[in-house]
Amino acid sequence: MSLRYGLLGLLAEGPASGYDLTRRFEEVLGPVWPAQHPKIYAELGRLTTDGLIEVDSYGPRGRKAYRITEDGLAAVRTWLAEAEVDHTMRLEPLLRSFFFWLMTPEQLGDHLVREQEFFAAMARRYQTYAEAKDRGEYGHSPQTQSMRVAVEAGVRVYEALAGWAEWAEWARTVPPAKP
């Protein structure tokens, strides 16, 4: 159901085509909620049938821009305010960490360094966005303020994971003193 509300949420900002939404999903929402174009086009069809969105305009190359309806706006708002938050976090790197003891020290060292670098790079990337937003590069609309909040989450979570990988590498190299 989250894809549905993700699309409605994006359309609440203004009309957009399936192609636009696909790009926004991969650029913006990608890391927290991946969605490929086949799913998006299919869901747009269903949303239209349900009257939550409607075609706003037709453009070149068969482009169809959709607009959110009153019902659609009400539906996202209800979801945000009333639907229970799903806190499950599916994170393969953490699943793997349960099985680190099956790796050789060299493999593990390698792995942790690469993971640390990956997470640190992601943290920096979000940090850059955050700074651009704080300089006002994207304006001060409510939407960009929400975006800023989301970006902050990215910075903090990726920094936490980078710190964790570093700590794990340290804990591996310097094992706790045995009594």
Add this chain to the structure above:
Amino acid sequence: MSLRYGLLGLLAEGPASGYDLTRRFEEVLGPVWPAQHPKIYAELGRLTTDGLIEVDSYGPRGRKAYRITEDGLAAVRTWLAEAEVDHTMRLEPLLRSFFFWLMTPEQLGDHLVREQEFFAAMARRYQTYAEAKDRGEYGHSPQTQSMRVAVEAGVRVYEALAGWAEWAEWARTVPPAKP
């Protein structure tokens, strides 16, 4: 594919039944990789066919304990060492944050407080595990050391999210000074 390797990883620690594995998944791996029993039993069947696990013993009430084979152990090790890490993180609370601007201030305040409490409680829960492990309550086997590393990730990520929710609430109440 991760469920498959999750099961193999758990079986690498010793024989277990589908029921055991279901409980370990929901107690231990649950927050990072949920799996329900129907999927687990089905995957155990496939793993047996592929010769990666075999039946270790039969118990009361039709209980079947499985044991990992040499091939199975090799398969997890290969996965850990060679398979590309999937970094996608599917996190509904962060998806929602992109759409905070659609909520009323009261709804958002409420939501953020509840989220902050949830994440803080999770962080405390993992902190408790971590402390118990550091006191040596679960021994010092390689498996528990890996578990300790995984738990540390839980503590750090949930603390980061709790801090984020608190920051968001603060940023909401005290908006940045406009130039």
Add this chain to the structure above:
DNA sequence: CTTCCTCGTGTCCCTAGGTACATGTCCTGT
């Protein structure tokens, strides 16, 4: 002795996610 809970295995089916395939258009640079 019976009731109830936990243990224990499994099927069915619907929805969601993801890859591959298919097709056509407009614009830009050479």
Add this chain to the structure above:
DNA sequence: ACAGGACATGTACCTAGGGACACGAGGAAG
């Protein structure tokens, strides 16, 4: 003139996830 890339929409199909349904056995407490 034409080649290549970005724009744009869609179908088909396979796998993964998750809830509902189904059934039965063993053990503990009353």
